[in-house]
Amino acid sequence: MSRTFKNLLVTGGAGFIGSNMIRYLFERSGFEGRVINLDALTYAGNLESLAEIEDRFGAGAGSGRRYFFEKADICDRAAVERVFAEYAIDAVCHLAAESHVDRSIHGPEAFIRTNVMGTFTLLDVARNAWRGRDDVLFHHVSTDEVFGSLGDTGYFTETTPYDPRSPYSASKASSDHLVMAYHHTYGLPVTLSNCSNNYGPYQFPEKLIPLMVLNMLEGKSLPVYGDGKNIRDWVYVEDHNAAVWSVMRNGRSGQTYNIGGENEWENIKLLSVLIEKVAEATGKPASDYEKLIHYVADRPGHDRRYAIDCSKIKTELGWKQDHDFASGLEKTVAWNLEHKDWIDHIRSGDYKQWVEKNYAKR
């Protein structure tokens, strides 16, 4: 029988995947309980992504309110304890994290703090709040980057040994191990998912796809790291969230599920497709954008290839991807063209100073 929850805590709900997850929960999942979004609103968190949800299900919904926002840091134990008690939390979908590899290279400490200590704090509060209960669940959203880098062939499966190689992936690997340790040691009901690269609306424009789209629209250079032949597997964010929800509802406690797009692209080939899509949307010739491509110094420790074998979630839970790459990219490009305000607002925060400092050389 599927699990049901009453009060679902989503951490990092103001971020890219989290805000799409909350929209998915209210609009498509069939979930009937309350969603409590706990987010510290770092440079990557933007409540504008959830303005419509706030109107329809938050304060705007009066006594039928089902959406609540709590500005808090997952490392702040007292705040997390209060939220667990006040809302009688019975499930956690843990997404809050520092999430960008380049930032982790320039400043690893924030990654250790939020991804390792923050996850530990959440787990420990959940263990104390839920002692002995088996009608609760802690779901941890993680990345395929914990498995390291593949050569030309092969896929990451759920049994691939961990081999993280960036401060980001090392911090996520550490959090994954803590989640499993809390399951094995304390009997905490947990599920875990490791997903490949997401793309879609509301993605912070430091990640490859939105960065390239915006640079094209603004006539800025398109920085391709190294030889441009690193490979990533891309999944549309809504497909990822549907997979996470199916694991939360029906996944076996203590198990890990790999999620992916089965959609591998060399960065430079992905960029040509993206250029075509932006050219179609703006009516400009693709050559206007192609001339913006610049090969720049490679990312230190740049993982060569990620590729996911997601047969476990497909056969065990019946999940599949609903978006092909062409339609997902078209939606993403259209969204970026239509949401200039959102982009301007999120970019005018810390992000701008950081980019000026760290990307000045490009």
Ligand code: NAD
């Ligand atoms: P994001 O950077 O867009 O959002 C992260 C959110 O977490 C932001 O709203 C931020 O304010 C919040 N946050 C950061 N530190 C916090 C803290 N200490 N306390 C409370 N909130 C905090 O990230 P994303 O791309 O949406 O990724 C979400 C999760 O999914 C992360 O755990 C990431 O590791 C994982 N993941 C991401 C991808 C991807 O392609 N983006 C792929 C696989 C897994």
Ligand code: TYD
């Ligand atoms: P990114 O979106 O940062 O995701 P991740 O590093 O977590 O996979 O990068 C995706 C790929 O694109 C990765 O191989 C690095 C590359 N890349 C560039 O070539 N140029 C860029 O400006 C960025 C941000 C990434």
